[in-house]
Amino acid sequence: MKVIDELLSKLPFATTGLKDKTYTVSVPKENLYEAASFLKKNDKLSFDFLMDVVGMDYGDNLGVIYYLSATQYPSYIIALKTATDDREDPQIDSISDLWESAGLYEREVHDFFGIRFVNNQDMRRLFLRQDWNGYPLRKDYDTNPELNPIPLCNEDLNDMENMPVIEMVVGEKQDNVHKLFDAEEYIVNFGPQHPATHGVLHLRVSLEGEMIKKVDPNFGYIHRGIEKMSEAYTYPQILHLTDRLDYLSGTINRHGTCLAVEKGLELDVPERAHYIRTIIDELTRVASHLLGWGCMAMDMGSITAFVYGMRDREKIMDIFEETCGGRLMANYSVIGGVMNDIHPNFQKRVKEFIPYMRKMLKEHHLLFTGNPIARDRMEGVGYLSKEQAISLGATGPTGRASGWSNDVRKIEPYAAYRHADFKEVLRSDGLTFDRYIIRLDEIEESLKIIEQLIDNIPGGAYAAKTKAIIKLPEGEFHQRVEGARGEFDVYINSKGDKSPYRIKFRSPCMTLVNTLKSIAVGTKVADLIMLGGSLDYVVPCIDR
């Protein structure tokens, strides 16, 4: 695009390339901050959404790839690359003051690659314990279990509070340690085991009576190292792990990964498979939003609503079981199509489900949306502005509730979405109530999509023939899909082998939890739990 070309021409130190809507911009690490702040702050086209930060180990040097996107032209992506030769003490300038989400992403890269970001105010490890030896995603990582024995003592609380920092003080780099909390603060641990954290999440909350002063999320309690495992797996084998990332939108994650691999293989997927995948995705979205609705209601104390949500979700799970063979882990998409053809009952069942769900939606509105207690609790609490949502990278329903149009199904229609007529539900207030109601509205939209597609599934093969051993050609492949909670990205770097050199999944939930830091301050304990419900994060998605 012309505007982007013009912008990039103003970066003399950068080498650029273009491959279907993705610009690759490589800059030396000294100029990284300059380039990033130019892309963010210029008045022509501001790249205000930091999609993902991918750490890379190229072998002899370590690198970072920043995926940027402009909300004005969301289908164009810039991959800003930089690298450092120093493997002993790699340091790269932090861009955490440009994008709010960058700080967290940089912590992740630091955790896995040992790159330290100068001026990032919080350089704790994100997932692993502070006393972990080595950086696991580096290629020279020593997996010897004796180096990192199973710890027999609790994690030191000081490790959670002391934030190592490299700061530029009067033009000189200094290693400092900042404290997260003051000594007098009243700190309550919500989690790791807590009924309302939606998984094993640890929120350290500083309280002033019932009011929240500061929230600090700690991740990693169920980290499984899926990205590391994937480097040893073949592509079909990786797929069975993607269902287990965000287990509530498992089929969507798997779909995204399949699309990324298919992009690399330049495989023609039969139209029938596209339709089936889309319908399954939308069913998953309905199920996930139902559970999200129920969980939020339960977080607010209405257990009955949760059971109703689960009851309706069960219908979808039954459809999945019949066609895919699995309920939660549907395991349905494969490279080139779907695993087996739809069950003869599939269409009939889905068509029965749609009117049922519409009727139940009305009941759900009567039961909970209209309830004055719930209304009063949700309205006026947890304001997230559009700018903040973009800067925090809060994609999905959360961003759309703040008025940020970020639906990948519209931006970059994949699979059969271009054949369906649906609207992107947008709200403008960015309050908890908007995040709540947008999910119920999206269920309605998803039902519309399913309704349009279910009768028009084209005939033909349900999967394209692939080779017995799938080898991806050399290169980088990036695919975005719209998960139930936000944008799910897959980045694959292939060296031409049957397994990827590096694979990275963008977790929509990680940025959502980070959002809590901003919107929960000043609210009450009860609101914190409700806000968590309204953001609807799933912890295994964060702890990949």
Next chain:
Amino acid sequence: MDYIKNIVTGIWHLMQGMYITMLNMIRPKVTEQYPENRGKVFPHERMRGLLVMPHNADNQHKCTACGICALNCPNGTIQVISKKETDEETGKEKKVLDRYMYDLGSCTFCSLCTISCPQNAIEWSTNFEHATFTRPKLDEQLNREGSTLMKKVK
């Protein structure tokens, strides 16, 4: 005035919610009465419950011990142990299946083994009642004692 209006509309909406719960109280219940309804409604035939190797009436299976399933398995769940045997008709030495070991404890039900099997020798059964008291009991041998390779139907 607003004060009273708020109270009245609030009570009205609360009543609507209570109407919904009452409605659900008199609806038929959705609970699956599990041990009683065994095999009635669920599981559906495609459900991936347990990996099995079907045998015919003559105690014959289709596995040629090629090991592709074990190769495809991401978790090392399958172990194909083969032995050499001389064929009676041709007199040649041939690789046949000795033991087909399946560790349910590490299986993630990803179905890569069944879709990659060239002979369709293994498939999923819908049996989902896997609980045991000790882990070794999850280690199963899928081919039956003394079973042999099925002759190809011509």
Next chain:
Amino acid sequence: MFHFEVVTQWIDRFLRTYLQGGWALFIEFVLIGVVVLTAYAVLALILIYVERKVCAFFQCRIGPNRVGPFGVFQSVADMIKILLKELIKIDRVDPRLFRLAAYLVIIASICTFGAIPFDKGLHAVDFNIGVFYLLAVSSLGVVGILLAGWASNNKYTMIGAMRSGAQLISYELSCGLALMTIVMLSGSMQLSVIVEQQSYAWNIFRGGIPAIIAFVIYLIAGHAETNRGPFDLPEAESELTAGYHTEYSGIQFGFFYLAEYLNMFIIAAIATTLFLGGWMPLHIPGWDGFNEVMDYIPPVLWFFAKSFICVFLALWVRWTMPRLRIDQLLNLEWKILMPISLLNIILMAIWVIWII
């Protein structure tokens, strides 16, 4: 009409014929204590079963159905389990206060339970200041809850206890004011007198609009006092895991659990006694035939039927609504219930002076 008076008076006469006055009295005290405690425990078991079953039905489930027919013995099995459970020693708690708290809660609950007139003569203590006594004793429980939260040395319990303190003390007000309106109507605080007065028309009918308003307010405030339903902030399981009784185990937890269910019943029973005519059958003036038929139903049944309708209402509300936030809770009390109850007292005064 058969009244329990006959039985109790027979026992009294029987004992007095064989024993000296003092000893007879002593044995009667012991008997009453045993009966009250047994009734308390049995009622709690029934209530727990009812709650679980009703809750399940609201949620499209079946509820307990394994122990005994329709699972009726489920709560008995649970009781045996809870009696056998270990009392876990918690590190760094205040052991005396920790234990005392559980007893305080259950003692307050039992004392209130004892003052409820189930039938004519089936009434452990009949004070002339019965209503006053009920209010005073039932508010003892908040001390136990505050102590439990403080002694557990846990931040969740602390927040729960503080919430509960704020909640119980404020709701006590409108609870008391709602009962005051009825005291104004009947001109007595003695529960037996209040019940007798309602033999022709229950207070809720006799008292007209102010009585109905008072009834609704009492149900809401009483519900809030039991820490249940939309008012379960002190134990808010999604926020504070279990609130003030997070650290309790075994029978100590059982005490809190029993007291919670019995308090629900007690609130329903007081509502029944003061508003719905206690053990009095439904009488409609002029319909003599109907009244006679109603008289055949034993008063104890009447009492329990009315109470259980109130309990069902409480359960219905509990399983429908989400929890209030602490500021909403206090707003509801101080900005809505309190002013209405104060106005209602004036209304009742007008009603008593000019209309009756």
